[in-house]
Each structure stands twice: as structure tokens, then as C-alpha cells.
Amino acid sequence: MTAILHERARRARERALIRAWEYRQRSYSKGVWYRLRRVLVEAAQAWIIDETDADRLETLGRVPHPVGRELEPPKRIFLLGEEESSMVRHREQVPVRLCSRLLNARSLLLVLHRGAEGASLPDVLNR
Amino acid sequence: MDFRTRLLQTLRAIAPVLREPGILVVGSEVPNLLEPEARSSLVVSEDVDIAVPVENHAAVKAKLREIRGLERSGEEPSVWLPLERDLIEVNFIGMDARGGRAGETYVLEDDTFPLLVFGHLSLLSAGKTLTIADLSIPLPRPAGLIVEKLLTDRSGEKGDRDLLVALALLLLADAEDLGELESLYVGLAPDLRYSLRSGLSMLSLLEPRSHMPDPTPHRALIARLFARLEATEKDP
Secondary structure: OOHHHHHHHHHHHHHHHHHHHHHHOOOOHHHHHHHHHHHHHOEEEEEEEOHHHHHHHHHOOOOOOHHHHHOOOOOEEEEEOHHHHOOOOOEEEEOOOOOHHHHHOOEEEEEEOOOOOOOOOOOOOOO | OOHHHHHHHHHHHOHHHHOOOOOEEEOOHHHHHHOHHHOOOOOOOOEEEEEEEHHHHHHHHHHHHHOOOEEEOOOOOOEEEEOOOOOOEEEEEEEOOOOOOOOOOEEEOOOOOOEEEOHHHHHOOEEEEEEEOOEEEEEEOHHHHHHHHHOOOOOHHHHHHHHHHHHHHHHHOOHHHHHHHHHHHHOOOHHHHHHHHHHHHHHHOOOOOOOOOOOHHHHHHHHHHHHHHHOOOOOO
């Protein structure tokens, strides 16, 4: 009578093993989705920007977030405050979620939540 | 008949069990019950989960015979199925917060009332008892349930709904609840803390769903909670 319960318990224990494995792998490619989501958590808005504007931001000293280089093809992901983001005029807004438009973009501008502009985004690469 | 009525009728049908010490109504129906007048506006699932402390298993088992309008499922003995259309399914699950196996997922064997004991339910503790007319509904403290929901290991639609239930509870949480949530988080193993943060990040990016809270306007709140939990990490 308890066969179903034992099977469910077995699956739960299996998922716990997978979770522990994923945790051990978090610093490698397995963890890139988490790191990308972590960066997106900080964003109030997401905009696709063109390569010229991305070049200009880099010229102005804005450093793309390293998680973008872990993706293939790599992306340039800039995190800026709302005021600073206005320097990029040619941009197309996309929802802040893992949708195809956001994932297909080569360069992204993420506008930080209000009040988070002054704070430094924690180094999430190893979290 | 609306869902609220069915939910409350079901809880009334199992009221003798709910009066047993340590019993908690848990799972996705909790935010429904916490709405004003238990409005139950969220469409989550058409069942209700009842957590049974393993130390009170025998006493709860004795009360099962007083349940009216539901019968034990032949296939899954911890599930009770409605005999009437105005009731919903009841799932009894085990909770082991104090025994030697606390935090472990295992089967509590019994001839007639076996239970699947879920490890994460050990995070729950008794909260307020909701009173609706003659019905007393024992609920867990919100923080433990939020953590439990954020640790969901379900994927797809069910996993997303678990996360949205966590959001519904977060939106009701006060400063004390958030402090308790942080304490529970700190007490988790590193892989569970990572898993919880992962769940929180997924919640932040979920699409709106009908009859569920929309994460979009609350993304800044989620980001603040994320930063608060992250700040507790000694070796990020």
C-alpha cells in the first residue's frame, strides 16, 4: 500500500542529490543560468541596445557584467542607473525575464531598481 | 459553488483532525486562507495539505474515523477523496521537526495511515489559528512556509505556482516574518541556501498568471530580500 509513497520519497531523495551536485557545480558552466538570473533580479527594466551604443558605453568606461561573457554567443550586459541609462537613445524594451527576445540580444542595458544605483552589485560569480 | 466555500466545507469535514495538537494546514491554500475573510482568490490547486507531526501520528489516526464526506484513496492511503462535490481532496503529509530524522524525507509506515514525511516541512512551526465561524484553522508561521515554497524542487507549471505562493505569502509578511525568514535561511545547509536564492531569482522573472499574484510590480521587493539574504553569506 505504501509503494507510491516510497517511490515519491525516492524521487525526493534523488532531487536532493541533484541539488547538491548543482551546488558543487555552481562555479562552472552549470551555474551560469543562476548568475544570469541573479543579474536580472537587479534590473527594473531591460533594453536591447545596438552594438554602436554598446561600444560607446565601453568607451565611456562602463564595464559589461562578466556573466555575459559566459554565454555563447557572448553578450554585453550593462547595468546602469535610470538617469545614466538615458544616454542610450536607440533601445528597445524587453520584459525582464528569460524570454527569447532578451536571450537573443547581443547587447543589453539593464536599468537598476530605484535606490540600487549607488550600491555595487555583489560579485555573484561564485554564489 | 465557489472555491472558498468548498475549501472551508472541507476543513469543516476534517475539523476533528484539525483540533489535534500540532496539526497544521499547509501548502498552497495558506495564502488563500490568509486573505481577508479567507477570500481564496488564488487558483492554485483543488486540494488542501494537512501536515501531521509524526509524534502525534497515532492520535491523528484515531480521529480519521470522525471525518465525514471524504474517504481514503485506495491507491494513495494518505490522500482522502471527496464523496461530495462541495468538498476537495485532502492530502495528509508528515512533518518531523523534532525526531532523529528531522529534515529527512521518508515514509512513515503504518497499516492504514502511512505518511510521506517531507524533510522541508521541518522548517514549519505553529502560527496563528484562524477562526471562521465555528471553524478553527491552525496555520504555520509564514516564514517557514515561504522558505519551504522557495525550496520547491518541482519544475514547470507546478514549480512556478509554488514560487507564486511564496510571493503571495511574502506580500503578507511583516518585518518580524522577514527577520524569521532570514534566520531560517541562515540555518539551512549551503546547497539549500543556494537553492532558495535560485528559487527567488526564478520568482523575480516569472510571467504573470491569472488568479495569482504578479511578480512584476514586486521585483524591487524581491531584489531587496535577495540582497538581505546574500549579505548573510560569509563566503559567497
